[in-house]
Amino acid sequence: MNAGTTPTAAEAFAACFAQPPRVVASAPGRVNLLGEHTDYNGGLVLPMALRDLCVNVAIGAGDTPGVIDVYSDIFRDTARRAITEAPSSHWSDYVLGAVKAAATEQVSREGIRIALTANVPLGAGLSSSAALEVATLRALATFYGVEADPVDVALRARSVENDFVGMPCGIMDQFASSVGQPGAALMLDTRTLDHTPAPTLTGHRFVILHSGVSHKLTEDGYATRVAECRAACTALGVEMLSDLGPADLGRIAEIASPLDRRARHIVTENRRVEAGFRALTEGDSATFGRLMVESHASQRDDYEITVPETDLLVETALTEGALGARQTGGGFGGALVVLLATERVEDWSDKMTRAFPATHVVAVT
Ligand code: GAF
16 A cells, blocks of 8 residues: 555555456546636636546456446445446446446456546546546556547547536546646637647646535536526527627627626636636736636626635635635535745645635645
8 A cells, every 4th residue: 555545546456356457547637727617618728637636547357248346445435337237326427437438348248347546536626527537548448458549538538427427518627637738737729629738837836725615516506507508509699608709798798697697707718718828828927816816706706606615715815815716617616726926835825724624725736
C-alpha cells in the first residue's frame, strides 16, 4: 500500500481478486476556470485537467463470459454486472457503460475484472465521473490492444453519460480529462472541438476550495437547465444558444422568464471565455479575476445554479484578497475556483478554512 490510506488500483485489484491486474490506467478530474453550462449549448469553455487528482483503473481477465466484476475502493463495494444489463442508478453504471461502449464483444466472450481507486472528490464539480469513464476506456483500449484516440475516447465517454447513465451533459469534462494536459487550461469550442492551450498566469495560483456542499447532477437541476435552454432556442428561433451574440441581448430580453435569463447567461458566458483566454494570453490577472466574479454573478442571478453557501464563500474570498472566485462545475454546490497571487495562497487558505469549517482546499494549481 502507498503512503496514504488509498491503495493503488493494482493493489486494490490484487486485494479483491487475489491476482495482479494485467493493465492499469488513469485519467484526471478537471477544474473549469470559465464557461459554465455553455458546452451543451455549442459554446466555449476553459477547463484545466488536474495534475494530481485522478481516477485509476486496473483490469484483468474475468472468469465468467458476459460478466463484469468490479470493485470500487471509493465505495468499498463490489458489483457483478452482466454486459446486457440496463443502468440501475448504481455507481457501477459508469463502468458498465464504458465497457459496453468499447468492449461488448470481448467481454461477452471472456468476462472482465476491474478495480478502481480515486482521489478526485465526488460531488465537488471536479468531474470524477468523466475521469472514471476516460480511465476505464483507456484501460480497456490497452487491455484489448486497440488504439485510443483521445478525442474518440472523450466522445465515447460522453455517450456513456448521455445514452447510458442518462445525464444530458456536454463534452467539456470528458474532453478535458482525455485531451487536456494536466495543469494547463485549454479553450475548447464545444461545437467544432477546436481547442487551444492557454498560458498560465505567472505569479498566480488557482485554489480549489470545496464548499462542503455536495452536488448531485443527476437530480433535476441540471436536466431542467438543459430543457430550459432548448425551450429558449425554440422561442428565439435558433438551433443553439451559442448562435446568439451580444447584439441579440435585446430580443433575448423579450422572451418569457426564466428563459430570457438562461439565454443571457450563455451569451455573456461565451464572451467571458473569449475575454478570459485573451487575459491569460496577455498575463492580465486582474481582468481574468474580474471575469470570474462576473461569471459567478451570472450563474447566481441568470442561471440560478449557485447556493447561498457558495455565494457567501465567493464574497468572502474576495474580501480576503482573491482576485477572482466562482463556483465551478455543474453547480448547486461543490467547489469554488479562486485566483490568488502566489504569496497570498497560504494565508488566504488558512483564513477561509478557519472561518468556514465545512470547507477544505482540494488543490492548488
Ligand atoms: C457538468 C457537465 F457534465 C458538463 O458537461 C458541463 O455542462 C458542466 O456541468 C457545467 O459547465 O460538469
